[in-house]
Each structure stands twice: as structure tokens, then as C-alpha cells.
Amino acid sequence: MKKIVSSAVTALLLLGASSIALAQTVIVTPEQETVVREYVKKKPLASIKLPGVELNVGSTVPETVELQTIDAPDITYRYVVVDNRTVLVDPGTRKIVRVID
Template sequence: MRMHLPTAVAGLLLLAGVGAAAAQDVVIQPEQETIIKEYVKKQPLASVKIPGVELNIGSTLPDTVELHEVPNVKYRYVVIDNQMVVVDPDTRRVIEVIE
């Protein structure tokens, strides 16, 4: 029994580490964030309200919310409650809220 316990503990720790790595948020590179901010300043959007959606990193935006392109950047943006929100267009998940 003593021989198997350390192996089981190590296996559980390994699985926990894999789960934690998979749950990490997407990080926008500083260069891309600068491109997004500059583009949004030149192309301002009206702020929208989305009832029932908490504006947090990881929140999923409904399909009814129109996401706007930024040239040469994978991510999309929308302005919600006067905050610029960067969204992964594949999952519609909020990856950053920029004030």
C-alpha cells in the first residue's frame, strides 16, 4: 500500500496541473493590445448594454452581440457599459476588459 500511495498522489498532482494549465486565460500580447486600443480610438463604437451577462474575463457573450474586427488581429471587440471588451471570436469568451 505504501508503494502505491506516492504514485497515486503524483498522478493526481499531474492531472491537477494539466487542468490548471487548460483553465488559464488567453493573454493578449502587449503589441496586439496597443493595436486594438489605437484602432478603437479611431473607430469608436456606441456602448451597448447586455442584460443578464456579467462582464468578466471568461464570460461568454450571446450571439446577438455584434463583434467588430480589428485588422491584423485575431480577436474582436465590442464596447459594453462604456468598457472596451476584447473577445475570442471562436468561443465568444471575454479575454480582456480594457478601460
């Protein structure tokens, strides 16, 4: 009985950890990416440099960087152009959710 309870607790912990990982995964659909690309073409920004910041999903954009709103339905992210790459950022956490070349 003790072994069954231990196995059940282990399974619940693993399930909880995997759901947390899934909750942190941000999915930008191909349709949303197309909307972003078209929007950025229409309203281009000057590219900036961010020394010391790696352009990876999950990296944090400094508070000093002004994030631009994307005026499109179903897009809650903001963007900035860094090293001529469009970077989608979660405005609440300032974490990069997608880098578009």
C-alpha cells in the same frame, strides 16, 4: 510501492489540471492592447448595453451582439463597446478575454 504509484497518479492529475487552467488563460500583450486602443479610436463604435451580462473575463457575449473585426496583424479577437468600455471577445467561444477601460 502502492504509495509511490498513488503519489505519481496524484501528481499527474494535478499537472494535467494546472495545464488545462493555463490553456484557458488568455494573454493580451501590452502591445496588442495598444493596437486595439488605437484601432478603436480610429473606428469608434456606438456603445451598447447588455443587461444581465457582467463584463468579466470569461463571461459570454450573446449571439445577438455583432462583433467587430480588428484589422491588425496578430489580433484574432473581435471587439464590441459595452457601457463605453472596449470588450475583446474570442469569436469562436464568444467569451470575453479582456475589458479595456
